[in-house]
Amino acid sequence: MMMVTRSEDGLIQDTSALLSGEGRKVLAALYATMRSLRLYPLENQVVQRALAEVEASARISLNREGRLQLRLAGDFVFFNDVRLRLDLGNYASFVFVRKILEAHGVGSIDVNPAVDIREWTSFLSLLVQEPEGTAQQALESVQQRIQQAGVENIAVGPAAALVDTLSLSEEAKEAARRTYARSVSVVKDVMTSVRLGKAWSGRRVKRVVLGIVDQVLHDEAAMLGMTTLRDYDEYTFTHSVNVCILSVALGQKLGFSRHQLFDLGLGALFHDVGKSRVPLSVLNKEGRLDKEEWRVMSQHPEFGLILLFDLHGFEEPPYRAMLTAYEHHMRTDFTGYPRVVRDRWMGFFSRIVAVADAFDAATSKRSYQYIPFPPDEVLREMRDNPSRGFDATIVKAFVNMMGIYPVGTLCILDTGELAVVVAPSPNPEELHRPLVRVVSDASGRKLPEPPLVDLSEEDAATGRPVRTIVKTTDPDKYSITVSDYVA
Numbered sequence: 001m002m003m004v005t006r007s008e009d010g011l012i013q014d015t016s017a018l019l020s021g022e023g024r025k026v027l028a029a030l031y032a033t034m035r036s037l038r039l040y041p042l043e044n045q046v047v048q049r050a051l052a053e054v055e056a057s058a059r060i061s062l063n064r065e066g067r068l069q070l071r072l073a074g075d076f077v078f079f080n081d082v083r084l085r086l087d088l089g090n091y092a093s094f095v096f097v098r099k100i101l102e103a104h105g106v107g108s109i110d111v112n113p114a115v116d117i118r119e120w121t122s123f124l125s126l127l128v129q130e131p132e133g134t135a136q137q138a139l140e141s142v143q144q145r146i147q148q149a150g151v152e153n154i155a156v157g158p159a160a161a162l163v164d165t166l167s168l169s170e171e172a173k174e175a176a177r178r179t180y181a182r183s184v185s186v187v188k189d190v191m192t193s194v195r196l197g198k199a200w201s202g203r204r205v206k207r208v209v210l211g212i213v214d215q216v217l218h219d220e221a222a223m224l225g226m227t228t229l230r231d232y233d234e235y236t237f238t239h240s241v242n243v244c245i246l247s248v249a250l251g252q253k254l255g256f257s258r259h260q261l262f263d264l265g266l267g268a269l270f271h272d273v274g275k276s277r278v279p280l281s282v283l284n285k286e287g288r289l290d291k292e293e294w295r296v297m298s299q300h301p302e303f304g305l306i307l308l309f310d311l312h313g314f315e316e317p318p319y320r321a322m323l324t325a326y327e328h329h330m331r332t333d334f335t336g337y338p339r340v341v342r343d344r345w346m347g348f349f350s351r352i353v354a355v356a357d358a359f360d361a362a363t364s365k366r367s368y369q370y371i372p373f374p375p376d377e378v379l380r381e382m383r384d385n386p387s388r389g390f391d392a393t394i395v396k397a398f399v400n401m402m403g404i405y406p407v408g409t410l411c412i413l414d415t416g417e418l419a420v421v422v423a424p425s426p427n428p429e430e431l432h433r434p435l436v437r438v439v440s441d442a443s444g445r446k447l448p449e450p451p452l453v454d455l456s457e458e459d460a461a462t463g464r465p466v467r468t469i470v471k472t473t474d475p476d477k478y479s480i481t482v483s484d485y486v487a
């Protein structure tokens, strides 16, 4: 399953975006058909037209990919293994289709290219009827009736647990790793050239930002996992890439287009480019900066603004990125720096990057911060302390994206086990119950094959959750490298 390809000019092409669009069309056509089947007889024009649309929209990917699979997992829907992005425009149709499928115990639909409109008609007419008994019984009944109706090219299966879906994505992780490593090395090259006063190439930069944007659109979880790598020696460069990933992922949640995500990502990746004008002795100093050192350090937003003027290879100077570099420490109440003289409005991109920047900085080990803060505490502080000067709405969206316990958080469970968070719960009401890998048992022994566990899982006998997070803790205390488990 190859979804990311390289075109002739070397740019990353994301075929998952193509599949995503097709998937949403199929979903919309299924919705229209099932709805009209409930209202009108089969011969009705509306029903017939909707059925033709199902066949036509499915045909495109059936012909190209040789198969079509629609699969539900938790709150997600996958179309040929690509997670469909659902927005307000298609959410209602998704909920409608999901309800019908769930009532029949159907979690996946597999279609062969030989399918015809007669088979679609029989299959969908079946689904709009009342389901029989439990989910298990309903599914068996659907399977039986499909067979009786002579439908050979559509098969249905039960829902897969979200846990299984996640463990399948080894390939996505590998792609994320490659993108991450390449981005860090380009940022390092660029910032080093800038430090030496050399010109920098917009082409390479453009490619890196597009690579990150496409990778986030393709598999956000795998890319967010990469931000937990946190290499101490390469802090300045990994920090830039992390802030870019976090900002782009947040922009995606806020409904930005790919083009807007590119602009946002560019500003995020180079928000600290001005630090290449700060002497290394100040940049890497352990302990507090003195007054003069701080004066130089706090000029990095202005330096960044000026340096980005020299970023060639674009139609015009990257104004939005320049603004982001200039404003990212300003704070919404303008108590930060550079000092504000006249009334102004802080740019939307700058507000996003400020949140991503603060989160990554506080959770990382740096020269003057040997013990990083646990991610959940950082989020709480950002949300609850208005004097930090973050945009409250953006922090809220950020917490929703990261979960209360962000990916990479080490937790102590009420069972005495230690676990690393690998993905937030897909259910917004269960943010305190993420998916985790249990890394050691109650006696503190590390598990050679850490199992993936959904913390919202309940004990069938008592109806109570099997495991609950008691508190978060510092991975260094237990010599645990969290990225081994998520990235």
Ligand SMILES: [Fe+2]
Residues within 6 Å of the ligand: 271, 272, 300, 328, 329
């Ligand atoms: Fe900064």
Ligand SMILES: [Fe+2]
Residues within 6 Å of the ligand: 239, 243, 271, 272, 357, 361
């Ligand atoms: Fe920063």
